[in-house]
Amino acid sequence: MLTKPSTLSGSAVLISGASGLLGSALVPFLGSCGYRVHCLVRRPAQTDQEIEWDPAAGQVDVDRLEGYFAVIHLSGENVAAIRWTRAKKQRIRNSRLGSTNFICKTLAGLRHPPKVLLSASAIGFYGHRPDEILTEESPPGRGFFPDLCREWEAAAAPAERRGIRVVWLRTGLVLSPKGGVLKTMLPAFKLGLGGPLGSGAQSMSWIALDDVLGSIRMLIENELVRGPVNLVSPQPVTNREFARVLGRVLHRPAFLRTPAWVLKRLLGEMAEALLLSSARAEPRRLLQCGYEFRLPALEGALRHILGRP
Secondary structure, eight states: OOOOOOTTTTOEEEEESTTSHHHHHHHHHHHHTTOEEEEEESSOOOSTTEEEEETTTTEEOGGGGTTOSEEEEOOOOOSSSSOOOHHHHHHHHHHHHHHHHHHHHHHHTOSSOOSEEEEEEEGGGGOSEEEEEEOTTSOOOSSHHHHHHHHHHHTTHHHHHTTOEEEEEEEOEEEBTTBHHHHHHHHHHHTTOOOOBTTSOSEEOEEEHHHHHHHHHHHHHOTTOOEEEEEOOSSOEEHHHHHHHHHHHHTSOOOOOBOHHHHHHHHTHHIIIIISOOEEEOOHHHHHTTOOOSSOSHHHHHHHHHTOO
16 A cells, blocks of 8 residues: 655554554554554563553553554454353453543543544444434444444543544444455355345445555544544445455355344344444545545455455
């Protein structure tokens, strides 16, 4: 991904969750833009660019957090790894609310707090809304995941009160072969065993990893943007269309539908919230700010991501 030097070249950025799918790509990307990137890590720091923290215990070297231009908070337990048991849901909730509460209260108490905090959220905020086009002004949905996202965003209130510009990254399905939904789907589709999930009529609000990175850079640099921002492509598709396009890109059939009842039996509430729910989100704030998507259409994005001409 070609980049131009940032107008804020040399400014320091601190990232939590840097080992995840998004964070591991964001660190080198922002470095290539001229930023000085440091990371919060949950193990002993191994370089001067790392700062050890333990949000569950409320521990971090506060003095080392002074003076960053931007903080990007991406920490949180993987929501799609296993079935949502009661214990798993509690871990998901604690990892997001606890770490966000801790980092925001800590930043608010600094002598020199960051100018901007970009804090992870998700389009799961909107819940199952099959008959609506969802913008940043749409109200939250109902259920475990919408309630979690609403509380997750509310946990950033101490940073807002301190005068830090807070942006909530309501991210859609991030497409990358290195992780997330696409990595999970690829083995079956490469064998010709892929296809729609449930009815296939549910909307999928997706975004290529390249455009997540580009959007985040713009949100760091555009001081007028605050509040929620939908990180999704302007061209959402149905699950049926996603399967058809992925099959075409891979030159494989993609008609083996997985019934909804099978997904619910295997994955329970997680299947309904993440695989069968419908959310047609629109990136209205990004478009209003003039962001130009590099990969707005699904087929072009998949061909680029998977290296398929």
